[in-house]
Structures are given as structure tokens and as C-alpha cells.
Amino acid sequence: MKILKHTLFSLLATMHVLSAFAQTKQPNIIVILADDLGYGDLSSYGHPTIRTPNLDKMAAEGMRFTQFYAAAAVCTPSRAALLTGRLAFRSGVYGKGDVFRQNSASGLPLNEVTMAELLKSKGYVTGMVGKWHLGHLPEFLPTRQGFGYWFGVPYSNDMGKVFTTHKDGAYGIPPGPRPNAPALPLYRNETVIEEEPDQRYLTKRYTEEVIEFIKKRQDKPFFMYYASNFPHTPLYASPQFEGKSKRGLYGDVVAELDWSVGQILKTLKELKLDQNTLVVFTSDNGPWLPMQDHAGSAGLLYEGKNSTYEGGMRVPAIAWWPGKIKPNVVSEEIISMMDLLPTFASIAGVPLPKDKELDGMNISDVLYGKKTQVRNMIHYYINENLYAVRKGPWKAHFTTHASYSQEAPLGHETPLLFNITEDPSEKYDIANSYPDVVEELTKEYNKMKSIAHVPSEIEKVIPSSQ
Amino acid sequence: MKILKHTLFSLLATMHVLSAFAQTKQPNIIVILADDLGYGDLSSYGHPTIRTPNLDKMAAEGMRFTQFYAAAAVCTPSRAALLTGRLAFRSGVYGKGDVFRQNSASGLPLNEVTMAELLKSKGYVTGMVGKWHLGHLPEFLPTRQGFGYWFGVPYSNDMGKVFTTHKDGAYGIPPGPRPNAPALPLYRNETVIEEEPDQRYLTKRYTEEVIEFIKKRQDKPFFMYYASNFPHTPLYASPQFEGKSKRGLYGDVVAELDWSVGQILKTLKELKLDQNTLVVFTSDNGPWLPMQDHAGSAGLLYEGKNSTYEGGMRVPAIAWWPGKIKPNVVSEEIISMMDLLPTFASIAGVPLPKDKELDGMNISDVLYGKKTQVRNMIHYYINENLYAVRKGPWKAHFTTHASYSQEAPLGHETPLLFNITEDPSEKYDIANSYPDVVEELTKEYNKMKSIAHVPSEIEKVIPSSQ
Known part of the structure; x- marks a missing residue:
């Protein structure tokens, strides 16, 4: 009995150590x-x-x-x-x-x-x-x-x-x-x-x-x-x-x-x-x-x-x-x-x-x-609307909007294209020089746009008491 | 003679060390x-x-x-x-x-x-x-x-x-x-x-x-x-x-x-x-x-x-x-x-x-x-013309010009005033709120403007042979 108790105690101690080890890992x-x-x-x-x-x-x-x-x-x-x-x-x-x-x-x-x-x-x-x-x-x-x-x-x-x-x-x-x-x-x-x-x-x-x-x-x-x-x-x-x-x-x-x-x-x-x-x-x-x-x-x-x-x-x-x-x-x-x-x-x-x-x-x-x-893409949304897509150095803006402006967002039939590793300030639109890139990013854009959206939670508001 | 030679040698050696020391200092x-x-x-x-x-x-x-x-x-x-x-x-x-x-x-x-x-x-x-x-x-x-x-x-x-x-x-x-x-x-x-x-x-x-x-x-x-x-x-x-x-x-x-x-x-x-x-x-x-x-x-x-x-x-x-x-x-x-x-x-x-x-x-x-x-002032010149003065956090622009533009430089009757430690991008002109600062920087501007300029060396060119 004493031996069993001792064995059990040892076993418990070992389990405790193992568990502590697993936790600290x-x-x-x-x-x-x-x-x-x-x-x-x-x-x-x-x-x-x-x-x-x-x-x-x-x-x-x-x-x-x-x-x-x-x-x-x-x-x-x-x-x-x-x-x-x-x-x-x-x-x-x-x-x-x-x-x-x-x-x-x-x-x-x-x-x-x-x-x-x-x-x-x-x-x-x-x-x-x-x-x-x-x-x-x-x-x-x-x-x-x-x-x-x-x-x-x-x-x-x-x-x-x-x-x-x-x-x-x-x-x-x-x-x-x-x-x-x-x-x-x-x-x-x-x-x-x-x-x-x-x-x-x-x-x-x-x-x-x-x-x-x-x-x-x-x-x-x-x-x-x-x-x-x-x-x-x-x-x-x-x-x-x-x-x-x-x-x-x-x-x-x-x-x-x-x-x-x-x-x-x-x-x-x-x-x-x-x-x-x-x-x-x-x-x-x-x-x-x-x-x-x-x-x-x-x-x-x-x-x-x-x-x-x-x-x-x-x-x-x-x-x-x-x-x-x-x-x-x-x-x-x-x-x-x-x-x-x-x-x-x-x-x-x-x-x-x-x-x-x-x-x-x-x-x-x-x-x-x-x-x-690991990652080479970024998707840029305003609310549910996809505005821009980055793949590697390339970023295409399909819609742009001056933030906090009253003007409507501006859709671009040909997206603006920037190489943002070379041009991080997004100054030089080079879409015309890289039609293949535009096409590739447009495909990604359309793919993401086609995914169904769940309804907005932010638009659920408590009706005003006034 | 031997002693003198030795003394002189020691002296020379010391001088050499001292000179090397002075130099390495x-x-x-x-x-x-x-x-x-x-x-x-x-x-x-x-x-x-x-x-x-x-x-x-x-x-x-x-x-x-x-x-x-x-x-x-x-x-x-x-x-x-x-x-x-x-x-x-x-x-x-x-x-x-x-x-x-x-x-x-x-x-x-x-x-x-x-x-x-x-x-x-x-x-x-x-x-x-x-x-x-x-x-x-x-x-x-x-x-x-x-x-x-x-x-x-x-x-x-x-x-x-x-x-x-x-x-x-x-x-x-x-x-x-x-x-x-x-x-x-x-x-x-x-x-x-x-x-x-x-x-x-x-x-x-x-x-x-x-x-x-x-x-x-x-x-x-x-x-x-x-x-x-x-x-x-x-x-x-x-x-x-x-x-x-x-x-x-x-x-x-x-x-x-x-x-x-x-x-x-x-x-x-x-x-x-x-x-x-x-x-x-x-x-x-x-x-x-x-x-x-x-x-x-x-x-x-x-x-x-x-x-x-x-x-x-x-x-x-x-x-x-x-x-x-x-x-x-x-x-x-x-x-x-x-x-x-x-x-x-x-x-x-x-x-x-x-x-x-x-x-x-x-x-x-x-x-x-x-x-x-040590320093609290900077003077900003384009050629011989003083355009702006910085004192501490304050910078007053008396003349501004879009660089590499064909437009003439624009003089400001009241200078543009920026606090450039708070507003390093020079976005917010606050001249109207700080008339004392404008006055102080205008004094410095006038002081610097009053110093005589030597003639331009850059404008001395070899006459064209054509």
C-alpha cells in the first residue's frame, strides 16, 4: 500500500511537471x-x-x-x-x-x-x-x-x-x-x-x-x-x-x-x-x-x-x-x-x-x-466595397476617394496602377505601361467582388426615441 | 660623449613620443x-x-x-x-x-x-x-x-x-x-x-x-x-x-x-x-x-x-x-x-x-x-534671396516658390508661419494667431536682408564662342 501510494505520488508529480512543461512551452x-x-x-x-x-x-x-x-x-x-x-x-x-x-x-x-x-x-x-x-x-x-x-x-x-x-x-x-x-x-x-x-x-x-x-x-x-x-x-x-x-x-x-x-x-x-x-x-x-x-x-x-x-x-x-x-x-x-x-x-x-x-x-x-x-496580396476595403488590390509590388486602385470629403467616390474604368515598393507615395500611375499587371489585378478584384457579403451589423441601430 | 649621445637620443625619442601623442590627440x-x-x-x-x-x-x-x-x-x-x-x-x-x-x-x-x-x-x-x-x-x-x-x-x-x-x-x-x-x-x-x-x-x-x-x-x-x-x-x-x-x-x-x-x-x-x-x-x-x-x-x-x-x-x-x-x-x-x-x-x-x-x-x-x-536659427535662401527664417519651433516664409516651376516666386506681405516641431509638414499657417512671433521673425528677416552681398560668382560665365 505504501509502495503504491508512493508510486502514485511519483506519477502525479511527474504528470504535474509534464503539464507545467507543456504550459510553459x-x-x-x-x-x-x-x-x-x-x-x-x-x-x-x-x-x-x-x-x-x-x-x-x-x-x-x-x-x-x-x-x-x-x-x-x-x-x-x-x-x-x-x-x-x-x-x-x-x-x-x-x-x-x-x-x-x-x-x-x-x-x-x-x-x-x-x-x-x-x-x-x-x-x-x-x-x-x-x-x-x-x-x-x-x-x-x-x-x-x-x-x-x-x-x-x-x-x-x-x-x-x-x-x-x-x-x-x-x-x-x-x-x-x-x-x-x-x-x-x-x-x-x-x-x-x-x-x-x-x-x-x-x-x-x-x-x-x-x-x-x-x-x-x-x-x-x-x-x-x-x-x-x-x-x-x-x-x-x-x-x-x-x-x-x-x-x-x-x-x-x-x-x-x-x-x-x-x-x-x-x-x-x-x-x-x-x-x-x-x-x-x-x-x-x-x-x-x-x-x-x-x-x-x-x-x-x-x-x-x-x-x-x-x-x-x-x-x-x-x-x-x-x-x-x-x-x-x-x-x-x-x-x-x-x-x-x-x-x-x-x-x-x-x-x-x-x-x-x-x-x-x-x-x-x-x-x-x-x-x-508568405503573403503577397492585400485587399483594401471601404465598408463592403473593395477599392484597391495589392499583389507584390503592384497596387491597383479601382475606386478612389479623398478621405473625409463630401465628394462621391470615383470609380476608375482602367484602375490607377502604382508600383508601391518603388513609388511608396503613390505618385506615378503607370497603368498604361503594364496592361498585363492591370489585367491580373482586375481578375483578383473581380474574384473578391464575387464573394457573397453577410449583412451589415454596423447599420443595425436602436431606433431613436425622438 | 656617449652619455650626451644617449641623452640626445632620449630627448629625441621623448619629442617623437610627445609629437606622436599630440598628433594622435x-x-x-x-x-x-x-x-x-x-x-x-x-x-x-x-x-x-x-x-x-x-x-x-x-x-x-x-x-x-x-x-x-x-x-x-x-x-x-x-x-x-x-x-x-x-x-x-x-x-x-x-x-x-x-x-x-x-x-x-x-x-x-x-x-x-x-x-x-x-x-x-x-x-x-x-x-x-x-x-x-x-x-x-x-x-x-x-x-x-x-x-x-x-x-x-x-x-x-x-x-x-x-x-x-x-x-x-x-x-x-x-x-x-x-x-x-x-x-x-x-x-x-x-x-x-x-x-x-x-x-x-x-x-x-x-x-x-x-x-x-x-x-x-x-x-x-x-x-x-x-x-x-x-x-x-x-x-x-x-x-x-x-x-x-x-x-x-x-x-x-x-x-x-x-x-x-x-x-x-x-x-x-x-x-x-x-x-x-x-x-x-x-x-x-x-x-x-x-x-x-x-x-x-x-x-x-x-x-x-x-x-x-x-x-x-x-x-x-x-x-x-x-x-x-x-x-x-x-x-x-x-x-x-x-x-x-x-x-x-x-x-x-x-x-x-x-x-x-x-x-x-x-x-x-x-x-x-x-x-x-547651441543654435536656434536657420535662414533659408534661394540664391541671394532670403525666403524664410526659422527660430526655435517657428518658421516664417516671406517668399515661397514651387520648386522647378515656371511660376514667379510669391512674396507674402504677412509671412506664412508654421510651428515646425509640431507641424513638420508645414501644413497649418498660424500667422494670425501669433503676431508677436511674426514680428520677431520679421525683424530677423530684415536684419539679414540688410547685410551687403558680394557679387555672384555663379553668374560669371565664359562667353559663348558662337
Whole structure:
């Protein structure tokens, strides 16, 4: 009996060790998503007066991407695509109005599989801090979409009583408070814990929450989705950062976000989790240019948010995983934000959802330096409408539209054709010189156009009581 | 007698050691000047598809400047100002035609004091490799301006039988050879050793010459001015680089220039001269935008070469001096290329020329990390005409002109005012909100306008024989 007990005990101990081993083999994953940060807004992406020492160091210790794409040119569809690895027309997260608003009756459909759900199914502890924007009604909150924990706000930080901090107003809307607007709610899980939180302290509070989450969950692999509300307007920095950047308030806000990332990476190093944690930093779309000096910069890229020119969708992106991702690599690989879901699934050893058509591709071999080309196509949508297609260096615009303009989108019988590796600013239309390329991209365009679209969720709104 | 001999020998030995010590205390200085390289053209300045690993490494090991200015928006006056530390109207190196041409009757006046002359007076061995462009007649060649040695061409690489390699032509001029044009001469010292050298090998040959010069001169401090002809058009890369960059031929050419810099730094390290050599890399002016995809990019800055918007004069700049300049520093200090002369003079312990009004300032304390502000003003000239003035974050445009346009320059009764640290792309004129700043900058403008100008040297041409 004693021997049996001893044997059983040994067996249990071995199983425990094995299980712990299996668990520590699964890396932690953190996605940090900035809001409206432009391609040119980090020091390492060439900004002259925004200082981002922590993100630059993250790039020097990891992989910095120069052709990384958000999956949409505005917030809500981009986030849906990030979390599901699918284009907006497949999930229904598109439509007039562009994003979910305070009167939305829907959200990201619950039958979609988020990366949180996927990783949770493999034993990950999942958490989210920050901006959701995929449905504010209780049944659509992050806690119903795979996140075991959430601290944040349900939509953009301008969807409360303050629209803009811009001293001269911006985008035709006067600055200052909007007393009759609904208050911006701050949630912990499914409970509103504050209304109109002081946004100056939002980055600090988010950072503390992320660090707290990391510290608590050391015994199990974790997935953290930290979606900052900034540098989306209205801009707010804490007193420690306000007035410090030569770039003005926008620079202060980016500097604080940079600090926030630095604190997180520092925590991982202190807890010796750095060698077992993949951190990806990126932005949901390009800079919101009508906000003038409260908007970021797409650098040499043309246009910004809400445009299918490169400035609208190509975003800064850095992947960091000491020991696994080589330091100081600049990758010119074409990557879509939708690639993160299948990549995380591969890294965590989770099978992909069976009944969902995915647009993302597993780029783990790019991260490991084993491959330099996985994807060669990007599709550029405004809502359900395909505007442009990239294949390799070639990009054809079938429809163009000046973002935030009242003019109607302009269809092109012969698309505009740019070689965007040679002409990243999309200045020189060379369609006439490359009819074969135009034909090839037109075929791809027609193929994508022929796929059935599910109905819009964004257009489902709560009828007005007036 | 034996004792005396011994004493004398000891004395001589001591003197030799002291002299060697004094010499090794004076650092070597290398200036590497690119031609028409834009602010956004290096990977470390945010270009997505131009790879510059050597320059990025140089930046990681040194100081990268984000507000470094060429002293003029075009080649010749910029080079004159670099070498003399003086604005063009003081030396006369300005005028209609913008640059010295094949029919120029003049050059940089011989009574100007170049940095080569200054350093030579303190025992430096001086050499130049590459493009001169400060007078092609024998009496104006580099060998008459303080350089003990020269290997290169007297003006731009398009001033021979080939204007552009651009497949579609560019700038309204058809591509291909111009058989009736004078041949581009390649000089060694004052002798033409080749006509129309194969430009594909120019970067390789220049690199070899620079390395040869460094290897030969190890016993004395040296000054090397390496002025590449590239990426000025016509673009040529060696077979090793041609067709390799995703950015096309322009990217190939920049990649080869990057390789060239890497070879030079490698040589310094191999010879253990790196701790005693200051290397500065920069560009003579912004990108020559009319050359289309054969032109570079100013990144987020507006306009290019021949413009007094930032894209015309703000250029990439990296300073490298292991042990003296801290690694991996990004400096937002406002620097002018004219600051190099007084800085080198200070570092080498040479007194400044007494009878010359200098526009450059000693920025050695910026390099050493002891000061973060030395200069707060920049003056932007087109020829002898002051167009704009920067003071701190403020820049007032008194005259603007679309570069390479047939339209007349536009004078502004109230200048355009930009806060260029907050609005680096010069998008938002805020003159109306800051009348005090406008007044202050107008005073500075009037002060500079009141200084007498010497006559133009560029307008002195050899009368046509026709």
C-alpha cells in the first residue's frame, strides 16, 4: 500500500511537471494596439520630433515591419478583422457610419471566433485592457467574446462628453464639452465603474491594469489585448508627459503610450517572462488627418484614416520575442493584421476554427526568420466595397476617394496602377505601361467582388426615441 | 660623449613620443556627403523599401539628427557653405543658374578659407574623393582649396554625355546619351585621367580611393571629404547592387552608397582608428523630385531640392565617433551644415579664420552630449534671396516658390508661419494667431536682408564662342 501510494505520488508529480512543461512551452501573447497612430509617428519610422525610445528599443530588440497593414482604414472593422482574422464583409462588421456608435444595436457577431476564444480553448488566461469598439451592449462586450477580464471603454474616447481637445476645434466641430452627449463609460468586466473617467490618467491606469494582469497570471500562459484609446482625439496626457514633447500634445500622448509599452516590456523582463512572451505592437489604421495638429502623420505615405491609399492602412508594427525573434531586423514582408490570429494559433498549437473562411495567414516563419515571403496580396476595403488590390509590388486602385470629403467616390474604368515598393507615395500611375499587371489585378478584384457579403451589423441601430 | 649621445637620443625619442601623442590627440575627420539624398531615404529615417543597414548601424553607434539643415537648397551653394561655414551671399557662390556649369568662369573664391585649408594649417593630411562643383577651371579645383589630393569629377554626374537614366525621361528631357555635350572628366589631382568614366563603378572606385587614403595616412591626422555623386541622376549602381532593391534603381544606388559607408567604417575599425575618427554623413540638399521614381523622398517633409520648405534643406545626418559620441542617440537639436567647420576647428584645436564672418557655430558640445541647444536659427535662401527664417519651433516664409516651376516666386506681405516641431509638414499657417512671433521673425528677416552681398560668382560665365 505504501509502495503504491508512493508510486502514485511519483506519477502525479511527474504528470504535474509534464503539464507545467507543456504550459510553459506555450508562449504568452500580448497585442498592443494604438488608435489612429500613423505610419510616420515613431522615431524609428522617421518622425523628427516625436520621441519613442521604448518602441525604438523594442524594434532594436525585435522585428520592425515596413509593409504591415491594418485590415481596414477605420477603427471598428479593423479591430473585428484583427480579432477574427477575417475581412469585414465575412463578419458583417462594416457599413454606413463606419463604426459602432452609442446607438448601435449590434456588435461583432457572437458566432465569430476571436483570438481570445481560440487561445482560451487551449488553456490561456485571457484579458483585455482598453478600447473595444465591437458593440457596447452587454451581450457584445469583450467578456462575451473570449476575454476572461476587461478593463476599458466600449468605444472611442470621443464618444462621450468631449469630442476634441483641439484649441481651434478641428474637423468642423467646436472644441470643449458636449453636456448633452452620453457619458463615456469605464468598465471593469461587465460593470460600469466610472462615467467620463479623467482621460489624462487613462494611459497610466491601463498600464497598471496590464502589468497587474501579467503579474497575476505567471503560472499559466496568458493572452493580453491592450487597445489604447490614444492617440485618437481628444488627446490627453498625464501631467508627467503633458507639455514635454516638441511635437505638442500629440507628441506628449505618443510619448506616454511609448512609456506604457516600455513599462510592459520591463515587467516581462523583471518576471523573466520575456523569452516566453510574444509582444506585437501596431495601430488600427492611419492618422486622422482632419484633426490637423492633433492628428498623426503617415510619413511618406499618401493620405490617412478612411482612405485606401497607403497612409490609411499601412501602419507601424513591431514584433518582440527575445530568443525567438532575432534582434534589430527590419522586415519588408507584406503582412496583414489578420495574419496574427493564424500565427498565434500556430504558436500556441491551437487548431484554426473549422467553419470560418480566414483571410489571415500564418506568418510565424517570418517572425522566426525562416521565410521572407508568405503573403503577397492585400485587399483594401471601404465598408463592403473593395477599392484597391495589392499583389507584390503592384497596387491597383479601382475606386478612389479623398478621405473625409463630401465628394462621391470615383470609380476608375482602367484602375490607377502604382508600383508601391518603388513609388511608396503613390505618385506615378503607370497603368498604361503594364496592361498585363492591370489585367491580373482586375481578375483578383473581380474574384473578391464575387464573394457573397453577410449583412451589415454596423447599420443595425436602436431606433431613436425622438 | 656617449652619455650626451644617449641623452640626445632620449630627448629625441621623448619629442617623437610627445609629437606622436599630440598628433594622435587630434582626431581624424571624415565628411561623407550624399548628393540629393532626401530626408526620408534611409531605413532609419523611415523609408519602407530602401535598405541602409550600414548607415542604420552608424546611427545606432552614434548620433542621428532629425533637424539638420543643408545650408542651401541646391548643390553648389550648399557645398560652398559646408566647406567655408558661410552663407552663399558672403562668398558669392550663388546666382542665376543655381550651380557652376561647364561654362563657368569662376568658382569658390580662393580667398575663402575651406575646412581643408583650416585643418591643413594644423598638420592634417587632407584629401577629397568625389564631386567638387565649386569651379571646374584649374585654379578652382580642390587641390587649390586645401586638399592635398583629389580623385573625382568637377561637377554633377549629369553634366556629361548622359543626363538621365530614367526610362521614360524625366524633367521634360529625353533619356539617353547627348553626344554633343562635353565629356564628364574624371580627375586625379589636376589631371584628367578619364573621360566619361563608367558611372556604374564610380561608387566602388570612390570607396577604394577613400580606403586607400585612410590606409596610407595612419601616422598623421587626416581629413577626408568624400562627396558621392549619388543618388543624383543619372543613377548608376554596380552589377553587385543593380536590380537588388525593392525601391528600384534609386534604392540600388542608395544601397551601394550605404555599402560604401560601411566599408569605410569597417576600415577604421580594422585599423583601430575608430576611437580617434569623427565621421559625419549627410546630404547636400533634398530630393530632386522632378526626377520622379529616380528621385528620393523627403519623408513627411514638404517639397524637395530647390525649395525653402523643409524638404529642400532638412537632410539626413549621422555623426559617429565611438567613445566620444554616445551610441544610439537621436538628437532633435537644430544644426546647420555650416556648423561643421567651427566644430572641426574646435576639435582639431585650430583658430577660426579671423577676417571671415562665419554663419556656423561650434556644436562639439552637442556631439559630446553636454549641450542640447547651441543654435536656434536657420535662414533659408534661394540664391541671394532670403525666403524664410526659422527660430526655435517657428518658421516664417516671406517668399515661397514651387520648386522647378515656371511660376514667379510669391512674396507674402504677412509671412506664412508654421510651428515646425509640431507641424513638420508645414501644413497649418498660424500667422494670425501669433503676431508677436511674426514680428520677431520679421525683424530677423530684415536684419539679414540688410547685410551687403558680394557679387555672384555663379553668374560669371565664359562667353559663348558662337
